[in-house]
Amino acid sequence: MHPLYAWPFLIPLLLLPVPPSVQESDDYFRYTSCAPAPYSCGSLQFDVDYPFSASGVGRRPDYCSYPGYRLVCNTDGKLMIYMNSTAFQVTAIDYGNKILVVIDQNQPQPQETCPYLYHNTTIDEAKFMYTDRDQFLTAYVNCTANLSSLPSIYDLVSCISGGSSYYRLHKNKDDSLESDLLGSCSSTIAVPYNLTMAASLAAGNSRLGDVIRGGFTVRWKAGLGWCSDCKASGGQCGFNSSFPSDQTCYCSYGQAIGSCSSSSSSGQKISRKRKIIIATSTVAGVLLVLFFVVSFLYIRKRRQYKMSSSSRLLKYTTTSGETPRSRGSSDKFMESGSSSSFHYLQTHHFAYEELEAATDGFSDARELGDGGFGTVYKGELRDGRAVAVKRLYNNSWRRVEQFVNEAAILSRLRHPNLVLFYGCTSSRSRELLLVYEFVPNGTVADHLHGRRAAERALAWPLRLDIAVEAAAALAYLHAVEPVPVVHRDVKTNNILLDANFHVKVADFGLSRLFPRDATHVSTAPQGTPGYVDPEYHRCYQLTDKSDVYSFGVVLVELISSKPAVDVTRDRDEINLAGMAINRIQRSQVDELVDHELGYSSDQPTRKTMTMVAELAFRCLQQNGEMRPPIREVFDVLRGIQEECRAGKGGKRDASPCSPNTVHAPWDSMSTTPNTSQ
Incomplete structure (x- = not known):
C-alpha cells in the first residue's frame, strides 16, 4: 500500500470542528x-528562561526560576546579576551552552593603571x-624583591613608591607561584579574564584595566543534566520550594520529576469536554500513526530491494557535509555517525541505575574532568572493576552524534594502548553514558606542563616509551580492517597513563572511519587549537596525515615540556608547532x-632527543604529502628507542629505553575484533 493512499482516511478527521476549550x-x-x-x-534582547528571573517586563513567577538567579535591568540600561553581594554586568547570555559573559562592576574603570586600586574577583x-x-591574571603589588626572573612574570606600572608591581597569566584558578620572594609583596590580586585579551596585554597594546574590565565567562549550575531532558520531553523547567532538591519539570498534564512522561496523563481528573478532545485526538492520532507505519514499511521495503544483505556489525552513513573523495568507488564508503543505532553496537549495555550507584550519584567528588562532550566520573562496578563513566552534557544532536560515534568505533577496536571500552547505556536510558577502564595516572599533558609537572615523573627514556606506544596505537587505528580510523583529536590530553606509565589513547568522539580507496574526506575542520593540521583547516580535507601532524605536536611537547598553545609566549611562538619548525x-x-631531561649533560640523550626533533619536523610539514605515514613514524621511533638503549649500555633505567616497551601484542590489523562484553 502506497502511503498516499492513507490520506483519504485522514481528510474527514481534519475537517472535524474542534470542541471548545476547557478550563485550564x-x-x-x-x-x-x-x-x-x-x-x-x-x-x-533575549528570552528569559530557567533558571533566571528578571525585573520589570518579562517578569515570571518565582516557581519558574531558581533562587539566586535574578537579572536586574538598572536605570543605565545595564543588565546586572549579583553574586555574593557583588554586582556583575551581564553583556551576553548563551542558553545553549549555559553561559553568561560578565564584568565585575566593583573594579575601577579601565583607564586606571595602578594595580593596588583593583581587588580580587570572585564568583x-x-x-x-x-x-x-x-x-x-594574578597581580603582585608593591614588591621589594625583583620577581622579573620568575617564569611568565611581566612588569606592571606601579603607583606606590618604594616597590615594584608585576603580573602573571596562568590557566588554572589555583595555579599559584610558590616562592619565598612573593612574601616581599604587600598584596596579590587574582582576577579571571577573557582569553582574547591576553595577547594584547602581553604585547603592550592593552592596559591592566582593559583586561580586568574586559569581562569573562561563567557557566550556571542550576538545571545541569536534567533541564535539557525536561525541555526535550516538552516540559518547562521550574522550582518547587517545598521540595527544593527535586528536578521540577512542569508538563501540560501536571508536575513531573526530571522530564515529562507520555503516559502521565492517566489518573488525572478529566472533564467531559476534555474527554471529547482526547477522544477526537486519539482517533486522529491512530490514523496518523497508521499513515507513518505504512510509510515506514514502504520505504523499508524499497531499501531492502536495493540493498543486499550485509554481514557488517555496524551500519555506516555519511553525515551531511562529509563526502569522501577517492579515485575509486568512494560511494561505497559510509562513516559511523549519529544515525548509527545503539542496537548495532556489539557491546555491553549498562543500566543507568548501576552506573549512578557506581559513581555515588555522579558526585562532584568523583569528577575526573572533561571528556570532550561530557563530564567524566570515577566509579566502581558491582564486580569490583574501577571505571571511568562519561556523562553527556546534554542531548543536542551534535553531542549525541559524537557519543554514538565514539561508542561505535571503540566497540570494534582492541589494542593494549587504546583505552578499554566496557560498554554504554542503551538508547532508552534516562541518560547517555559511556563506560571505560579507569586509567589512574592522569594524562601526558598533566605530567608535562599541567598539575603534575612538578613531580618530574617523566624522564627522557619514559617519554620515548610514551611516544612509541602512542604511535603504535595510531598505527593500529590507521590499519584496522575493514575500514581504518582517523582519530582527529590526537593531543597529550587524550593520551592517558596507567599505573605503570603505559599509554592508553582515549576520546574518539571526533574520530572518523576512512576508506582505503579514498584520498581524503571533505568535512569542516574539528579538533583542538594547536594540534589541527593546517592543510585540513585550510582545505577542509581530512586525511590520515592529519593525525600525523597532531602527533608531531605531541613529539615536540615530549622533548620541550611546553604546551601546544601558550598565549604568554611571544606572538610568533604562541603555537608550539611554529616555534619548533623555526628552531x-x-x-x-x-x-x-x-634541558632538565639531560640534553646538555648526557650524550646518548642529546642524540636521541635530536633524532625525535627531526622526526617531529617531518611530521609538521605544511604539505600533508611530505609527512611520513604513521607506520613509518612508529618504526623510526622504535629505532630511536634501540639507539637509546645502546647508549645506555644495555642497562635498564627506572624507565628503560627497551624496544620491547609496547607491553603487549595487539590483535591482528586484518580483522575486526569482537569486543562485546
Whole structure:
C-alpha cells in the first residue's frame, strides 16, 4: 500500500470542528507561565528562561526560576546579576551552552593603571563555575624583591613608591607561584579574564584595566543534566520550594520529576469536554500513526530491494557535509555517525541505575574532568572493576552524534594502548553514558606542563616509551580492517597513563572511519587549537596525515615540556608547532628542548632527543604529502628507542629505553575484533 493512499482516511478527521476549550488546571497554568518570555535591557534582547528571573517586563513567577538567579535591568540600561553581594554586568547570555559573559562592576574603570586600586574577583561558586574560555591574571603589588626572573612574570606600572608591581597569566584558578620572594609583596590580586585579551596585554597594546574590565565567562549550575531532558520531553523547567532538591519539570498534564512522561496523563481528573478532545485526538492520532507505519514499511521495503544483505556489525552513513573523495568507488564508503543505532553496537549495555550507584550519584567528588562532550566520573562496578563513566552534557544532536560515534568505533577496536571500552547505556536510558577502564595516572599533558609537572615523573627514556606506544596505537587505528580510523583529536590530553606509565589513547568522539580507496574526506575542520593540521583547516580535507601532524605536536611537547598553545609566549611562538619548525630549521634544537631531561649533560640523550626533533619536523610539514605515514613514524621511533638503549649500555633505567616497551601484542590489523562484553 502506497502511503498516499492513507490520506483519504485522514481528510474527514481534519475537517472535524474542534470542541471548545476547557478550563485550564493550575498545573497547566504553571506549564504555560514558565514558557520563555521575551526580555530586553539596553541593547540586550533575549528570552528569559530557567533558571533566571528578571525585573520589570518579562517578569515570571518565582516557581519558574531558581533562587539566586535574578537579572536586574538598572536605570543605565545595564543588565546586572549579583553574586555574593557583588554586582556583575551581564553583556551576553548563551542558553545553549549555559553561559553568561560578565564584568565585575566593583573594579575601577579601565583607564586606571595602578594595580593596588583593583581587588580580587570572585564568583558564587555554589551557583556558577568558571569555563575553559578564560584564564586568570594574578597581580603582585608593591614588591621589594625583583620577581622579573620568575617564569611568565611581566612588569606592571606601579603607583606606590618604594616597590615594584608585576603580573602573571596562568590557566588554572589555583595555579599559584610558590616562592619565598612573593612574601616581599604587600598584596596579590587574582582576577579571571577573557582569553582574547591576553595577547594584547602581553604585547603592550592593552592596559591592566582593559583586561580586568574586559569581562569573562561563567557557566550556571542550576538545571545541569536534567533541564535539557525536561525541555526535550516538552516540559518547562521550574522550582518547587517545598521540595527544593527535586528536578521540577512542569508538563501540560501536571508536575513531573526530571522530564515529562507520555503516559502521565492517566489518573488525572478529566472533564467531559476534555474527554471529547482526547477522544477526537486519539482517533486522529491512530490514523496518523497508521499513515507513518505504512510509510515506514514502504520505504523499508524499497531499501531492502536495493540493498543486499550485509554481514557488517555496524551500519555506516555519511553525515551531511562529509563526502569522501577517492579515485575509486568512494560511494561505497559510509562513516559511523549519529544515525548509527545503539542496537548495532556489539557491546555491553549498562543500566543507568548501576552506573549512578557506581559513581555515588555522579558526585562532584568523583569528577575526573572533561571528556570532550561530557563530564567524566570515577566509579566502581558491582564486580569490583574501577571505571571511568562519561556523562553527556546534554542531548543536542551534535553531542549525541559524537557519543554514538565514539561508542561505535571503540566497540570494534582492541589494542593494549587504546583505552578499554566496557560498554554504554542503551538508547532508552534516562541518560547517555559511556563506560571505560579507569586509567589512574592522569594524562601526558598533566605530567608535562599541567598539575603534575612538578613531580618530574617523566624522564627522557619514559617519554620515548610514551611516544612509541602512542604511535603504535595510531598505527593500529590507521590499519584496522575493514575500514581504518582517523582519530582527529590526537593531543597529550587524550593520551592517558596507567599505573605503570603505559599509554592508553582515549576520546574518539571526533574520530572518523576512512576508506582505503579514498584520498581524503571533505568535512569542516574539528579538533583542538594547536594540534589541527593546517592543510585540513585550510582545505577542509581530512586525511590520515592529519593525525600525523597532531602527533608531531605531541613529539615536540615530549622533548620541550611546553604546551601546544601558550598565549604568554611571544606572538610568533604562541603555537608550539611554529616555534619548533623555526628552531629546528635554524639548528637551534637546544633552545627548544627541556634541558632538565639531560640534553646538555648526557650524550646518548642529546642524540636521541635530536633524532625525535627531526622526526617531529617531518611530521609538521605544511604539505600533508611530505609527512611520513604513521607506520613509518612508529618504526623510526622504535629505532630511536634501540639507539637509546645502546647508549645506555644495555642497562635498564627506572624507565628503560627497551624496544620491547609496547607491553603487549595487539590483535591482528586484518580483522575486526569482537569486543562485546
